[in-house]
Every structure is written in C-alpha cells, then in structure tokens.
Amino acid sequence: MTINDLGNTVTPAVRARGLTKTYGQGEAAVAALAGVDIDFAAGAFTALMGPSGSGKSTLMHLLAGLDTASRGQVWLGDTELTTLDDTRATLLRRERIGFVFQAFNLLPMFTAEQNITLPLMLAGGKLDRAWFDTLVETLGLGARLDHRPSELSGGQQQRVAIARALITKPEVVFADEPTGNLDSRSGAEVLEFLRRSVRELGRTVIMVTHDAVAASYAQRVVLIADGRIAGEIAEPTPESVAAGLDALRTVDA
C-alpha cells in the first residue's frame, strides 16, 4: 500500500516484492533479477532504464505476466500474477494489460481502425465508441483510419499500436523501446502521445528505453543495474537521466 497526498491508501497499479529470475543452473546460472521490490503508482508514466543486460526486459516480462519468476511476487492491482496458471495469465493480459513493442506488430491486411479494435474482437468486448473517438483524437489518427499499415509512416503506425493497446482500457500499458524504430521527430511525437494518454486519459504506462531523452517524457525513471534497483530519478530531464546512467557506469567500473 501507498499513502497518497490526501492521506488515503491507494493500491499501486503494479507491485513486485523479492522478484528474482535465474536463468540456467549450477555454474552456468545467470541471476537476471536479484530480488526487486518496486511499486508503480496508477496514473503515472514510469521509464525503466539501465545498461544492456541489467535486467530491464526480464523485469518487464515478469511484471506483465509474460514469464514466470524464480522467486518473489507480482501484483496487478489486487491480483497476484505469480500464482496464476498460463491460461489465467493469458486472460489477464488480454483483459487488463496493454502492450506496445518496438516493432509495431500491426496486421498488414487490416485498416488502422480494424487494427485498433482487434483486441476487443479477441477478448469479445464491446466497442466503447466514445473511448475509441477520444483515442483517435488524442493520437491524431482521424484522417488515417481507413489506411493500411503500409500506407502509414512509422510514427503513425506506432500511434495506431498505442491506440490498440489502450482500446480495452487496460490497467497498465507496457511499452518496450516504443521509439526504437522511429526517427527522432516521430519518436518525440509518439512519446508526447504516451504522455498525453497518462496526463489526459489517466492511463498507467511503464516503458523500457535506452534513450535518456525518451525517458525524460516520463514522470519517474527507475534505474536498474545487475538485476537490482539502482536508483530513481523524479521529474527527469535528459541531463539528469544521463547523469544517473553515468553514475551507474562509474559504480560498475
């Protein structure tokens, strides 16, 4: 539990305790995560950063129920993920989590609109037209809904992918290097839209990135090194993030 500014207790959107992941066994064992305790507040935009191999992807996969922990616990709201079997974890991801990947993963034969509403077809949910319209407007996709992915720029495709991730009103959206395939202008646009979906639409976003500028769009940066939480930066700027990463390298050396 966390206490908010009004003194009320609020359940974090995502919470991990003692989260540990070891790959391999015996002498070949690699501790990808070595006991992570962390809370992600609802309605916040958080970036996960750290050197290559520090455990960011492993942490994200465990938080999203895409992989199983060796030890420790993860909760999505009040639901403990770490005790769910595969079927329940799949259902929970479909209904309560959104994903945005570096590769946009849109279906080429579908229009932008069909791609956005696809998760509802899969989950059997009803389209909330007002929410769809809000997303399309917030993401600036109004003129593109009939276009197929091949007729859209990379930035537009990623905006469609964000709308697709948000259409089911998930409790949390995980974004894995969402600007990794974009030039800096389209990347900035996509980050601005992610930020707006948090500020204006009240969503919760957790983003893995290597890019200090991308991380500065978040409200909080969590630094990871050697499978552990190595620090945090509140209200990050590109400079404070770069300094935080430099400090990690100095500790490593």
Ligand SMILES: Nc1ncnc2c1ncn2[C@@H]1O[C@H](COP(=O)(O)OP(=O)(O)OP(=O)(O)O)[C@@H](O)[C@H]1O
């Ligand atoms: N399937 C696997 N089998 C064995 N080792 C793995 C596996 N996946 C990850 N690892 C190891 O776990 C550690 C953490 O990897 P992880 O991919 O989480 O790091 P990362 O911070 O996301 O790296 P990058 O920024 O390069 O994507 C690394 O040492 C990696 O080699």
